Structures are given as C-alpha cells and as structure tokens.
Amino acid sequence: MKIKEMIVVEGRDDTVAIKRAVNADTIETGGSAINETVLKKIRLAQEKRGVIVLTDPDYQGERIRKIISRAVPGIKHAFITQEDGTKNGDIGVENASPATIIKALSELRTEMAESEGEISVEDMVEAGLSSGPDSKARRLKLGELLGIGYANVKQMHKRLNAFQISKEDFLRAVAAVNSEKGDRP
Missing domain, CATH: 3.40.1360.10 (Dna Topoisomerase Vi A Subunit; Chain: A, domain 2)
Incomplete structure (x- = not known):
C-alpha cells in the first residue's frame, strides 16, 4: 500500500x-x-x-x-x-x-478548528468518563472504539469535538463500553 x-x-x-x-x-x-x-x-x-x-x-x-x-x-x-x-x-x-x-x-x-462541538463535558460526566474509579479505563476503551486514542478528560473532550465525533457515534461507543463493562445501563 x-x-x-x-x-x-x-x-x-x-x-x-x-x-x-x-x-x-x-x-x-x-x-x-x-x-x-x-x-x-x-x-x-x-x-x-x-x-x-x-x-x-x-x-x-x-x-x-x-x-x-x-x-x-x-x-x-x-x-x-x-x-x-x-x-x-x-x-x-x-x-x-x-x-x-x-x-x-x-x-x-x-x-478541525476549535469549535464548541456537539459533545459537552456534562455528556462525558454522564457517561462515566470523567470521574469514578474506572473512568480512565472507560476513556481508554472509548478512544480505541472511536479511533482517537487515549486522552485525559480535558483532551478527550477537545478531541471528540475537534475530530467532529457526532453525538450519535459518541453514544454508540459509550453503549459499547457499557456493554463490555456490564456496569452501566
């Protein structure tokens, strides 16, 4: 190739x-x-x-x-x-x-250039990506699923929006993380 x-x-x-x-x-x-x-x-x-x-x-x-x-x-x-x-x-x-x-x-x-984006910090908190004992592991898996790599909370938020990850794709990836972990609805 x-x-x-x-x-x-x-x-x-x-x-x-x-x-x-x-x-x-x-x-x-x-x-x-x-x-x-x-x-x-x-x-x-x-x-x-x-x-x-x-x-x-x-x-x-x-x-x-x-x-x-x-x-x-x-x-x-x-x-x-x-x-x-x-x-x-x-x-x-x-x-x-x-x-x-x-x-x-x-x-x-x-x-893409800095933008407000679709995904808020509140969305990340709700998804268990910014606090809690397994938030780092959850961000690691989410970054892997979305193809944007691992990042801390602030950088993950920036990446989600800079790479224009849609709210739909974000929620789908969060659901996949949840189903793997079996710990969230």
Missing part, C-alpha cells in the same frame, strides 16, 4: 516499522525534542503532500502530537493503542505489527 502523505514519527525505529507495513515517506521528530526546523519540514510536507501524525501512545507521543497540531493546521492523525504498541514493557510505534499500522492508517482523523 502506497501512502501519499508524509508520516510523522518520533524516530528511526518507527520509520522502520512504518516501512515494514506500507510504502511511505516519514519525517522523524527526533523524539520529544521537536524543534522549529522539524516543524518547518512538516509545514512544507503539509503544503505539498499532506501529513499524517503517528506518534507513540504515551505522554511524550501525545505531547509531540499537540505541538504539531498547534503549528500545522489540517493534519491527519493515526492512532495505535497502548496495547498494540507495547512489547516487553516498551511502548512505541516501533512495536506495532504491520497489520496494526495499516489499520491505524486506514482510520485517519482530521482535526
């Missing part, structure tokens, strides 16, 4: 994993020390070919994703789960199977 867009990853091992899965060019951020030179490359790539961000499903990966999102509007996002990116206690894109990478690249999300 040939990917037209440039894929932004954190390092060389991630590039190797991407190339095992698809025919694509990558831009490496050099880990969490993303600088203006790398951001210029990403801006140029977005202008010429488009950009997909596929960073590690951990704190540093999310930090890099946010920096790029603020600096380069209209980029696409691909997500892998922590489970799919973990091998021998190490978490990262480099640990994902080719099938996992292909799946992530087939479920791209494009972040």
